[in-house]
Amino acid sequence: MRHCSGGGGGGGGHGRQLLLLAVLACSWAAPAEAQPQQAAARTDPVEAAALKAILRRWRTKPPTTWNISGEPCSGTAVDGTDIDNSPTINPGIKCDCSFNNRTVCRIVKLRVYALNVVGQIPAELENLTRLANFKY
Numbered sequence: 265m266r267h268c269s270g271g272g273g274g275g276g277g278h279g280r281q282l283l284l285l286a287v288l289a290c291s292w293a294a295p296a297e298a299q300p301q302q303a304a305a306r307t308d309p310v311e312a313a314a315l316k317a318i319l320r321r322w323r324t325k326p327p328t329t330w331n332i333s334g335e336p337c338s339g340t341a342v343d344g345t346d347i348d349n350s351p352t353i354n355p356g357i358k359c360d361c362s363f364n365n366r367t368v369c370r371i372v373k374l375r376v377y378a379l380n381v382v383g384q385i386p387a388e389l390e391n392l393t394r395l396a397n398f399k400y
């Protein structure tokens with residue numbers, strides 16, 4: 265008993281650390297658990313970062329149909345929507361999600377229409393390695 269309560273004093277701080285670790289572990293575990301419920305394919309992180317950098321450079325706001333803060337290759341980027349002739353999806357992208365056994369999406373098309381970005385080809389475009397179609 266005495267040994268326990270004596271060790272308990274020192275163990276109190278230790279216990280708090282363990283608790284903190286447990287909380288940290290839980291906050292890491294939560295997003296990982298949520299992932300399998302979403303579509304399996306995710307945008308390649310380098311491409312997602314490049315895309316965000318490009319939009320920042322152009323000072324364009326992504327259309328409301330495009331959830332840039334979340335998964336860029338979603339919604340109109342992966343469904344059957346014709347982005348070439350849409351007045352609202354501007355800028356717009358299309359993705360191919362068949363990479364790495366359909367787990368990785370890469371941006372294959374970037375369309376910008378009349379946004380005054382001509383002449384500014386951002387360096388980040390080089391990281392969109394599968395971009396076959398850049399329209400502006």
Ligand SMILES: *[C@@H]1O[C@H](CO)[C@@H](O)[C@H](O)[C@H]1NC(C)=O
Nearest residue numbers: 302328330331332333334335
């Ligand atoms: C956008 O994506 C984020 C992260 O995936 C998500 O939390 C948020 O609810 C999404 N917003 C909309 C409007 O879909």
Ligand SMILES: *[C@@H]1O[C@H](CO)[C@@H](O)[C@H](O)[C@H]1NC(C)=O
Nearest residue numbers: 304305362363364365366367
């Ligand atoms: C690809 O994904 C399918 C379905 O998830 C799986 O059955 C298959 O084993 C995977 N192939 C490779 C090469 O990982």
Ligand SMILES: *[C@@H]1O[C@H](CO)[C@@H](O)[C@H](O)[C@H]1NC(C)=O
Nearest residue numbers: 310314317387388389390391
């Ligand atoms: C391309 O991606 C790499 C790896 O993330 C990064 O280090 C590099 O800065 C990127 N290039 C540009 C021009 O942003």
